[in-house]
Amino acid sequence: MNPSESTAIVIAGIPVVDMSMYHRIRFLVGDPAAWIEWGPEGSRRSTLIVRDIEMDRARVDARADEVTCPGECEPSGGLSGDRGIATAQATAEFLVRRGIDRVIVHRDLPMLFADCFRERGVEIVCDRDLGIIDRRAKDEEEIGHLRTAQAATESAMRLACETIGRAGVDPDGRLLHDGEVLTSEIVRSIIDIHLIRKGFSSRPSIVAGGPMGADCHEMGSGPLRTGEPVIVDIFPQDKKTRYNGDCTRTVVHGDIPPELAAMHAALVEARAASEQATRAGITGQRVHEAGIARIRAHGYGVGLPPDGEATYCGMIHGTGHGIGLDVHEAPLLDFKGPELVVGDAITIEPGLYDARVGGMRIEDMVIVTADGCENLNRLPYGLDWS
Amino acid sequence: MNPSESTAIVIAGIPVVDMSMYHRIRFLVGDPAAWIEWGPEGSRRSTLIVRDIEMDRARVDARADEVTCPGECEPSGGLSGDRGIATAQATAEFLVRRGIDRVIVHRDLPMLFADCFRERGVEIVCDRDLGIIDRRAKDEEEIGHLRTAQAATESAMRLACETIGRAGVDPDGRLLHDGEVLTSEIVRSIIDIHLIRKGFSSRPSIVAGGPMGADCHEMGSGPLRTGEPVIVDIFPQDKKTRYNGDCTRTVVHGDIPPELAAMHAALVEARAASEQATRAGITGQRVHEAGIARIRAHGYGVGLPPDGEATYCGMIHGTGHGIGLDVHEAPLLDFKGPELVVGDAITIEPGLYDARVGGMRIEDMVIVTADGCENLNRLPYGLDWS
Structure with missing residues (x-):
C-alpha cells in the first residue's frame, strides 16, 4: 500500500509485549505507545x-x-484517566490535527486504538503483512543476536541432557541425581538457573518423559525413568536483545529400546532432508514435505491420529516456524507455508508421537540464504548423553 | 451491554500474552485462540x-x-496457511454459521480479528470495560496468589537490600561484595537467582543508584556507592499462577545525608496517608491527593519539573496502579483515577526524584476492603539495611 499525505501508518501497543512495535522503535517500555509515519511523499x-x-x-x-x-495531543474533550484510552485518544487527536483521515495499521493493533480512530472519523485499513513481512529478513545484527541466543540455549541443553543421560537409577527404574529422584521439575530448574546466569529469561522449558511426551506441548512433571524418551525443548529470550533461542533434543537414559532407535532414525533423516531443501525461493510447504516424505518412508503417520486409533505413531505438527523477537513468528514450515526469503530465521523440528511410548523431537535453528541455509546449532542429535 | 441471540461476546488473542484472554479461559497456550459467548438469553x-x-x-x-x-470452522474459501489469520477466519466462520451478526469485543482484541469479522459482515462493538472491570475485584483464590507473589518479592527485596546495606566500601566510595565492586547488575542477578528458585519469572528489576535513579524507569547499571540512595523495585511473576508481586524499597549504604533523610520522611508520611485514605467507594484520585498533600507539606514538588529547572525535587508519577495477572492494570491511583471497589489489588508507591542526588521510592501492595485495605507487605520502610 502506498500512503499519500492524508494517510498515515500506525503501529501501536505495548512495546514490551508487541514485538512488531518493539521492532519498529527498538525502545522497551511497559506502557502503551504509538508510532506514526506521516507527511508528504519524499x-x-x-x-x-x-x-x-x-x-x-x-x-x-x-x-x-x-x-x-499524550498530554501534548489532548483533544478538546480532554484525555481519559485510563492510560490505555488516553494514549489511543491522543494518537487520534494527533492524526486529526494533521488532516490525516486514513491509517494503515498492523494486525495486532489493539481494538481500542481502532475504536478511538473511528470515533474521530479516521478510516482504518488493516495491512495483514505489516509488522510480519518487515520482521522476516533478519539483518546482520539480528542474526548475531540469534546466534548468541542459540549458543546459550545449546549450553543449557547440553547441561540438561547430560544430567539425564548420566543419572543413576533406582530399583524401580527412576533416575537419581545427587541422591534424589530426578524429576522434570529438577531438570527444568537446572536449565533455568543456568540461563538466568547468562542473562536469559526463564520461560518454562519442556522436559517431558515417557508417555507424557506424546502430547507435544505437555511441559512434563514428576520422576524421569530409564529406557524412556525425554523431550527437552528450551526456548529462552535474551533479556538484553529480546531475541530468542529454540532448540530441542531427546534423551534416553540407559539402553535404547529398538522402537525408539527406529523413531530416531526417521527423525534424523527427516531433519536432514528439510534442512537440505531449505533455501530462498522454496516454500515452507516444500521444506515440510521434504521432511515428512522421510517420516512416511519409515512407516510412520503424518497428521493427527485417526479417531480411536491407540497404536498410532506419527508427526502431528508442522516442521517448524520463524523465530526472532517472538519465539513463534512468520514463516510457518507446514502445508500452505509461504516462500522463504534470504534472512528468514526458522526452526526445523520434526517430531514423532506415540501414546504408548512417548514423544521424540529434534530441533535446530537455521538462517535462510540464497542457495541454502546456515545451521546455528552445534550439538549432536543422538539419544545417548551418557 | 446486553447481548441478544444474534450478538456474541468475543475475547481473542494469545493467552500467554493477553491476560484478559487468560483470565477468561484460565488456559495457557502460546498460539492464538478465541473465546465466544453466544446463544439465546438464559x-x-x-x-x-x-x-x-x-x-x-x-x-x-x-x-x-x-x-x-480452526479446521472444524473452515470457510468455503479455505483457511490461510498463516496460523494467526486462520484462527481469525475460523472465528468469523463460527459466528456466521450461527447467524451472529454483531460482536462485543474487548479493547485488546487484535485488529486482525476485527478485520476478518468485518469481511464477513459482522458488526463490531468495542466494550472498553470488558476484560478490565471483570479483572478488578479479585476473589479469594486470586488474593491468595497475590499474597504468595508479594511474599516471594519481599524475600528477594530483603536479600537485595541487605546485600547493599551490609556491603564493604573501597577508598573511592564504591561498594564491595565478596571482594568485588558491587554493581546494579550483580544485585539484579542475586534477585533473579533467588526468584527463579522460588518458581518466579525474572523480569529485570530496577536497581538504580545515585543520580541514575532520578529517572524513575531507569534500570540502573554500574557500581553502587556509599551515601547514595539505591532504588530497588522488584516485580516478578509467579510462573504457576501468573499473578505478580511488586515492591520497592530504597537503601542508603553508610551514613544517611540529611537531604535524603528529609526526602524519606516525606515519603513515609505520603505512603501512610494514601494507605489510610484507601477504601472501596473512594476514587484513585483521592488516594493520590492524600499522598501528594504530604509531599507538598514537606516542600517538594508534584508533577514533572518546569523546563530548565535543575534543582527540582518532586513526585513525578502517580501514587500507584492496579496489579494482578498484569503488573500494571486498572485502576490507576492518579488524577482522574476511578472509584475503588472491594477486591481491587493496588500498589501504593510514592517517590521523589532529584537530578542531583537520585531517586527514592517505597511501594507496598494492598487489597481494598469495604472500610479500608489490607497491606500485604511486612518489610520495614527504612533506608538503613546494615
Whole structure:
C-alpha cells in the first residue's frame, strides 16, 4: 500500500509485549505507545507518542524522528484517566490535527486504538503483512543476536541432557541425581538457573518423559525413568536483545529400546532432508514435505491420529516456524507455508508421537540464504548423553 | 451491554500474552485462540477455538463449555496457511454459521480479528470495560496468589537490600561484595537467582543508584556507592499462577545525608496517608491527593519539573496502579483515577526524584476492603539495611 499525505501508518501497543512495535522503535517500555509515519511523499517522518516520563529516554534511544506524549495531543474533550484510552485518544487527536483521515495499521493493533480512530472519523485499513513481512529478513545484527541466543540455549541443553543421560537409577527404574529422584521439575530448574546466569529469561522449558511426551506441548512433571524418551525443548529470550533461542533434543537414559532407535532414525533423516531443501525461493510447504516424505518412508503417520486409533505413531505438527523477537513468528514450515526469503530465521523440528511410548523431537535453528541455509546449532542429535 | 441471540461476546488473542484472554479461559497456550459467548438469553454458552493439538488439554483445563479448532470452522474459501489469520477466519466462520451478526469485543482484541469479522459482515462493538472491570475485584483464590507473589518479592527485596546495606566500601566510595565492586547488575542477578528458585519469572528489576535513579524507569547499571540512595523495585511473576508481586524499597549504604533523610520522611508520611485514605467507594484520585498533600507539606514538588529547572525535587508519577495477572492494570491511583471497589489489588508507591542526588521510592501492595485495605507487605520502610 502506498500512503499519500492524508494517510498515515500506525503501529501501536505495548512495546514490551508487541514485538512488531518493539521492532519498529527498538525502545522497551511497559506502557502503551504509538508510532506514526506521516507527511508528504519524499519527506515522510515518524512520531512516537509515549508516556511523559519516558520522553527523555525515548529521544535518546528510540527509532523515531520526534517524540511526544499524550498530554501534548489532548483533544478538546480532554484525555481519559485510563492510560490505555488516553494514549489511543491522543494518537487520534494527533492524526486529526494533521488532516490525516486514513491509517494503515498492523494486525495486532489493539481494538481500542481502532475504536478511538473511528470515533474521530479516521478510516482504518488493516495491512495483514505489516509488522510480519518487515520482521522476516533478519539483518546482520539480528542474526548475531540469534546466534548468541542459540549458543546459550545449546549450553543449557547440553547441561540438561547430560544430567539425564548420566543419572543413576533406582530399583524401580527412576533416575537419581545427587541422591534424589530426578524429576522434570529438577531438570527444568537446572536449565533455568543456568540461563538466568547468562542473562536469559526463564520461560518454562519442556522436559517431558515417557508417555507424557506424546502430547507435544505437555511441559512434563514428576520422576524421569530409564529406557524412556525425554523431550527437552528450551526456548529462552535474551533479556538484553529480546531475541530468542529454540532448540530441542531427546534423551534416553540407559539402553535404547529398538522402537525408539527406529523413531530416531526417521527423525534424523527427516531433519536432514528439510534442512537440505531449505533455501530462498522454496516454500515452507516444500521444506515440510521434504521432511515428512522421510517420516512416511519409515512407516510412520503424518497428521493427527485417526479417531480411536491407540497404536498410532506419527508427526502431528508442522516442521517448524520463524523465530526472532517472538519465539513463534512468520514463516510457518507446514502445508500452505509461504516462500522463504534470504534472512528468514526458522526452526526445523520434526517430531514423532506415540501414546504408548512417548514423544521424540529434534530441533535446530537455521538462517535462510540464497542457495541454502546456515545451521546455528552445534550439538549432536543422538539419544545417548551418557 | 446486553447481548441478544444474534450478538456474541468475543475475547481473542494469545493467552500467554493477553491476560484478559487468560483470565477468561484460565488456559495457557502460546498460539492464538478465541473465546465466544453466544446463544439465546438464559442458555448462553461459551466456545473456545484453539489449535487442533491443544483441544484435548483445553477440554480438561480450560474454562469453556465446548472446545473446537480452526479446521472444524473452515470457510468455503479455505483457511490461510498463516496460523494467526486462520484462527481469525475460523472465528468469523463460527459466528456466521450461527447467524451472529454483531460482536462485543474487548479493547485488546487484535485488529486482525476485527478485520476478518468485518469481511464477513459482522458488526463490531468495542466494550472498553470488558476484560478490565471483570479483572478488578479479585476473589479469594486470586488474593491468595497475590499474597504468595508479594511474599516471594519481599524475600528477594530483603536479600537485595541487605546485600547493599551490609556491603564493604573501597577508598573511592564504591561498594564491595565478596571482594568485588558491587554493581546494579550483580544485585539484579542475586534477585533473579533467588526468584527463579522460588518458581518466579525474572523480569529485570530496577536497581538504580545515585543520580541514575532520578529517572524513575531507569534500570540502573554500574557500581553502587556509599551515601547514595539505591532504588530497588522488584516485580516478578509467579510462573504457576501468573499473578505478580511488586515492591520497592530504597537503601542508603553508610551514613544517611540529611537531604535524603528529609526526602524519606516525606515519603513515609505520603505512603501512610494514601494507605489510610484507601477504601472501596473512594476514587484513585483521592488516594493520590492524600499522598501528594504530604509531599507538598514537606516542600517538594508534584508533577514533572518546569523546563530548565535543575534543582527540582518532586513526585513525578502517580501514587500507584492496579496489579494482578498484569503488573500494571486498572485502576490507576492518579488524577482522574476511578472509584475503588472491594477486591481491587493496588500498589501504593510514592517517590521523589532529584537530578542531583537520585531517586527514592517505597511501594507496598494492598487489597481494598469495604472500610479500608489490607497491606500485604511486612518489610520495614527504612533506608538503613546494615
